[in-house]
Amino acid sequence: MAWRSHGTTNATLVESLRRNGLITTSRVATAMSSIDRAHFAPSEPYQDRPQSIGHAATISAPHMHANAAESLLPYLQPGARVLDVGSGSGYLTCVLAALVMPGGTVVGVEHIEALREMGERNSRKSELGREWLSEGRVKFVKGDGRLGWKEGAPWDAIVSPISLRCSGGGYLVRPRLTWQQHVGAAAAGFQQELVEQLKAPGR
Numbered sequence: 001m002a003w004r005s006h007g008t009t010n011a012t013l014v015e016s017l018r019r020n021g022l023i024t025t026s027r028v029a030t031a032m033s034s035i036d037r038a039h040f041a042p043s044e045p046y047q048d049r050p051q052s053i054g055h056a057a058t059i060s061a062p063h064m065h066a067n068a069a070e071s072l073l074p075y076l077q078p079g080a081r082v083l084d085v086g087s088g089s090g091y092l093t094c095v096l097a098a099l100v101m102p103g104g105t106v107v108g109v110e111h112i113e114a115l116r117e118m119g120e121r122n123s124r125k126s127e128l129g130r131e132w133l134s135e136g137r138v139k140f141v142k143g144d145g146r147l148g149w150k151e152g153a154p155w156d157a158i159v160s161p162i163s164l165r166c167s168g169g170g171y172l173v174r175p176r177l178t179w180q181q182h183v184g185a186a187a188a189g190f191q192q193e194l195v196e197q198l199k200a201p202g203r
């Protein structure tokens with residue numbers, strides 16, 4: 001039912017994702033309800049499809065964000081530290097923040113400065129976002145996310161839409177084919193940098 005989970009408001013979008021089984025937990029439903037996608041998507045924010053945000057980037061479709069949050073949920077507890085690689089519009093960064101508060105930290109790393117700024121600017125549109133930014137709970141930094149963000153490591157979770165050829169460990173979202181196709185920015189040999197920055201079990 002992906003692509004058919006449209007809404008006319010943020011609330012009906014979340015309801016639709018829930019009805020179609022794309023959101024299965026109340027925690028993800030509550031987090032996505034608390035972040036208005038209209039602050040991040042330039043047009044048709046409640047349609048279940050990706051939208052261009054310029055600079056050859058997109059804000060992913062809502063069902064992709066739901067899937068990322070649901071997949072990582074065990075690691076997104078209050079107080080957790082999360083790295084969002086390729087933060088783009090900043091939407092997923094804020095949804096992740098809603099899941100790890102109180103006490104958590106989410107850093108969005110973006111390699112295009114204009115998009116780093118966009119993520120920050122979009123987050124400032126809500127009181128919650130302004131509060132998180134001013135407290136340093138949410139940060140947008142410029143960098144090559146394939147290298148992670150050592151200054152903030154270790155991370156409880158790293159989420160990335162760019163291709164990570166990582167084996168094992170549930171802490172790192174292993175991008176599904178759709179995420180890889182979506183960005184197609186694969187590079188060999190970088191995943192180890194990210195794995196080393198995780199609080200992985202058995203390490």
Ligand code: SAH
Binds near residue numbers: 091092109
């Ligand atoms: N996470 C956002 C954006 C997805 S689009 C969302 O889900 O809506 C992918 C983003 O990754 C783009 O903003 C692109 O500029 C960024 N990106 C691609 N390669 C990157 C890299 N090596 N380091 C950091 N950001 C990267």
